[in-house]
Amino acid sequence: MNYSKYGAKECSFCEDPRFARTGVCISCDAGMCRAYFHVTCAQKEGLLSEAAAEEDIADPFFAYCKQHADRLDRKWKRKNYLALQSYCKMSLQEREKQLSPEAQARINARLQQYRAKAELARSTRPQAWVPREKLPRPLTSSASAIRKLMRKAELMGISTDIFPVDNSDTSSSVDGRRKHKQPALTADFVNYYFERNMRMIQIQENMAEQKNIKDKLENEQEKLHVEYNKLCESLEELQNLNGKLRSEGQGIWALLGRITGQKLNIPAILRAPKERKPSKKEGGTQKTSVLPAILYSCGICKKNHDQHLLLLCDTCKLHYHLGCLDPPLTRMPRKTKNSYWQCSECDQAGSSDMEADMAMETLPDGTKRSRRQIKEPVKFVPQDMPPEPKKIPIRNTRTRGRKRSFIPDEEKHEERVPRERRQRQSVLQKKPKAEDLRTECATCKGTGDNENLVRCDECRLCYHFGCLDPPLKKSPKQTGYGWICQECDSSSSKEDENEAERKYISQELSMEQKNPKK
Structure with a gap:
């Protein structure tokens, strides 16, 4: 038998996945079926069949998978197999208990006779053809080797349950790196083993270097946080001082108007900044003159670390860490044009799917x-x-x-x-x-x-x-997401465009007022 058939296919009926690639697997005899299994596994499941004696077939033995086999036929064959196995096991146990010395001597004598006959038949039988050169095959394709390795791991105290069985394709990947290779006494596996060790050393060095860079960046981030807080305090003081000066300037300007007896237009520098009307997407709340926060804090843990893992709720306008949510998220949720994301608290109040869970x-x-x-x-x-x-x-x-x-x-x-x-x-x-x-x-x-x-x-x-x-x-509308119609989405975009246009016009007017003074 060609050695390439050993471990080429995976058995779909093996109870232990570590033995699924051992030995040779046969395919289902149904046309175009891609199910493969061991003959012994098929015998346990009652899938082996034999043609009738009156039928003239070149290969009278065939096997079907569970999908193509007759369910009733498979059921009674499996029962017969299990009954036979249990009967043989019980009979052996009874014989070991009830054998007398005379019966044991008689059995040993009969055993020697059969051994002599078998040896005579083996000597007269022509020898089978053996290939001149031994060809290597994967070590994992031998069931006896797998059992011995498992026994060795058990004696060494190594748990074999934590190592997953990788039955993926062993061909080379797109980037040129080799994928996982099955252990075997081949030059290919030896090259893969040394290459894997070198790559692991490089990865460990890279991880240590990246860890040092991360520590330096965290120290710099803490310093920047302190400077940022100081700048925020100074900005707040300057804003308060600016408000006081603006109010004093407005009072002086009003006093000048009363002295001259005319209504004087307040210059743009003394006018209070107009608050822009928020759009519908921004929640409809009135915006304050405070600058938007550069470092956002989590609404649950109240910390501002891992800014790249903060997620904005479109309903309550608060940020949350992916790990602080209930349940935690592993990646950022996908937002589309007509849908938005909301946190679990907002979803409990606004989701219509929660009605089915009401008591x-x-x-x-x-x-x-x-x-x-x-x-x-x-x-x-x-x-x-x-x-x-x-x-x-x-x-x-x-x-x-x-x-x-x-x-x-x-x-x-x-x-x-x-x-x-x-x-x-x-x-x-x-x-x-x-x-x-x-x-x-x-x-x-x-x-x-x-x-x-x-x-x-x-x-x-x-x-x-x-x-x-x-x-x-x-x-x-999906669970955890809201939905807006096309008209509301277009109206909110128009409001944003109009607001941007008004801001541009106000900047142009302020530039025109400053140029004559220069």
Whole structure:
């Protein structure tokens, strides 16, 4: 048999993956099937078959995989094999216990007779052809060698479970480096072994060098943090001083106007900087004159290390480390044009998929309601309840705090109380309530429900999946992400363009005012 067949294919039925590449595997006799397995493994599974005596076939023995073999035939063959194995094992144990010295002597005499007959038949039989040159084959293709190596590792106290079995292709990779080679007494494996050792030494030296560079950069970063904090304090002092001087200048300018009796235009240098109106993508909150932070802090651990691993929540506008999230993330989430990312706290309040996880309790009349104390959505309202609470306008009213059913006084009272960020979940509890009112498409004006309508998180309008551009077969809103329609996305981009144009015009006017003075 050609040595290249040893370990060429992997057995799909081996219980221990370390023996999957040992010996020679046969293929399934079904046409175009790529399943390979050992003959002994196929015998355990009851997959070996033999043609009938009346059939004239060149190869009467064949085997099928589990997919192509008859299930009932395979089942009783496997039972017979297991029964035979257990019977042989039990019979051997009983014979060892019940054998008398006379019976043991008789068995030994009969054994010597059979050995003599076998030796005579072996001497008269023609010798088999043996290749003149011994060809090497992988050491891992020998099951006996694998067992001895496993026994050696066990005696040395080395655990063999921590080493994964790599059955990948052993061909060279694209970058010229050699992939993992199976251990074998070949020149190729020896070259790979020395090359791997040299590469490991280079990698260790590179790691030590990079670690030293990292320590130096961390020390420099700490110094820059101290300087940055000092500069922020000095900047705040200068801003306060600038505000005082501007207020004094405005007072002097107003006094000059009263003296002259004319209304004087305040120069641009004494005017307070105008605060730009934030766009819809920026959350709609009023921006202050404070410069944006260069070093962001995590909203959970309150630390500013690993700036490249900080992720911005598009709902609460806070940054989070990937490892501080619940559950932790291994990579940055992908943001698209019409979707954004929000943290787990914002997602708990705004995701409509959380409704399926609500604990339900059954009422005496057979209906179900949620155990959470929130306003009843449409699908949880009992039949005898009046439909007036469903028509509360939510699109145009933005309230702070959780809405109470039929209690407007408490709602007004909660508006005046400042909320901390941990209580921000109650502010966003209105999202599931608004999503339950999806009844009409804004494009085709047709009716629908939560199964075929999606709501925009900015304009709060509903759209059929098929009315979107391009049409979709399912909801574009995913768990943990928000979604905005195409009109809101285009309007926010236009606002940004108009704001940039106004800023450019104001800079041109300020330059024109400065040039005559020069």
